[in-house]
Amino acid sequence: MTERDVFLPVAAQPSVDALVEQAQLGEELGYDTAWLPETWGRDAVTTLTCIARETETIDIGTSIMPVYSRSPALIGQSAATLQEVSEGRFRLGLGPSGPIVIENWHGAEFGNPLRRTRETVDIVKQVLSGEEVEYDGEYFDLEGFRLRCEAPDPVPPVETAGMGPKAVELAGRFADGWHALMLTRDGLRDRLEDFERGSEMGDRDRSEQRVTLSLTCCALEDEAEAKRLAKQHAVFYLGGMGTYYRDNLARQGHEEVANAIYDNYQDGDREAAMEALPDDLLEQLVVWGTPEGAREHFDRFTDVEGVEAVSVSFPRAANLEQIESTMRALQPR
Structure with a gap:
């Protein structure tokens, strides 16, 4: 049975307490894992520590923690600590992010993201072994580092995000799972083949690896508003967050649409960028509708073979009431 996770809002929330309350609601509603992104707001380690202290059963994890903003040794220390404070409920999701974030905001050279991600995973796993x-x-060239505290038991999974074929293959080969985003069902199946190939190359036990699809969702009584918020979110990522999401959509056979959204968005014409995303493609990328309709739409993403979990994510412009409405509408049965 496919697990159902909740992806805590990527947009700025009123407070850390609001994020804690959303995780608590997720636990109450039966979600399996609460994932927290780390972008340019509150840091994931502090926030997840607060969540760990105020929850009991729901797993918690980062999706994703950038591999450029911390050293691999520090990431390993943080993972060990979060596993301790959560009493074994932590999952570490890593990824390179993109050059806009890494170079402009962190002042680091983006370089070869695949190689850096692989080395970070390798080192983090060594750290967590104790x-x-x-x-x-x-x-990275390291020697002599060892945790001064007890190694975590169990060792938390180390998973990675990726969009391109090589990044997903790397996840299958070296990581304990893959975080998928902004994929149609057909596009997801193509990338799952890359993940399976990587798993075989790394001689991994596929049954111990977890593929999680993050799915933007908005379930409101006002169906038109739900659609507007979901579409606005998709267009922002395709047009405004560098070229990775645009290229990802183009790889799935939608190059003309991807370029039209990106070009219009970069030109400052947000309305034209919105119009460039047709409804039939939007339905393949996100979920929206009334609570009943959104649940029916969501269920179409839960039967893709090879996906172990689908994570309910939210539009960046959704308010607290709309987030709660969506969480309740799509809660696990």
């Missing part, structure tokens, strides 16, 4: 870390890589 053994002394010895690593000679292209980006």
Whole structure:
């Protein structure tokens, strides 16, 4: 049975307490994992610590923590600590983010994101083992580091996000799971083939790896408003967050639409960018509608073979009431 997760809002929330309350509601409603993104607001480690202290059963995780903003050793320490304070409920989701974020906001060279992600995963896993870390890589050369505290037991899973074929193959080969985003059902199946190939190349036990699809959802009594919020969110990512999301959509056979959205958005014509995304494609990327209609639409994404969990995500402009409405409408049965 496909697990159902909740992806805490990527947009700024009123307070840390609001995020804690959303995680508590997710626990009450039976969601399996509460994922927290780390962008340019509150940091994930502090916020997840607060959530861990105020919940009991729901798993918690980062989706995603950028591999450029912390050293791999520090990421390993943070993962070990979060596993401790959550009493074994933590999952670590890592990813490179993109050059706009990494170079403009963190002042770091983006470089080769695949190689850096792989080396970070390798080192983090060594740190979490409790053994002394010895690593000679292209980006990192470590020796002599060892946790001063007990190694976490169980060791938290280390998962990665990725969009392109090579990034997803890398997740299958070296990570404990893959976080998928902004994919149609057909596009998801194509990338699942990359993940399975990577898993075979790494001689991994696929049954111990977890694929999580993050799905933007908006379930409101006002169906038109739900659609507007979901579409606005998709267009923002395709047009305003660098070229990764645009290229990801183009790879799925929608190059003309992807370029039209991106070009109009970059030109400052948000209305034209919205109009460039047709409804039939929007329905393949996001979920919206009345509570009943949205649930029926959501269920079409839960039967893709190879996906272990689908995460209910929210439009960046959704308010607290709209977030709660969506969480309740799509809660696990």
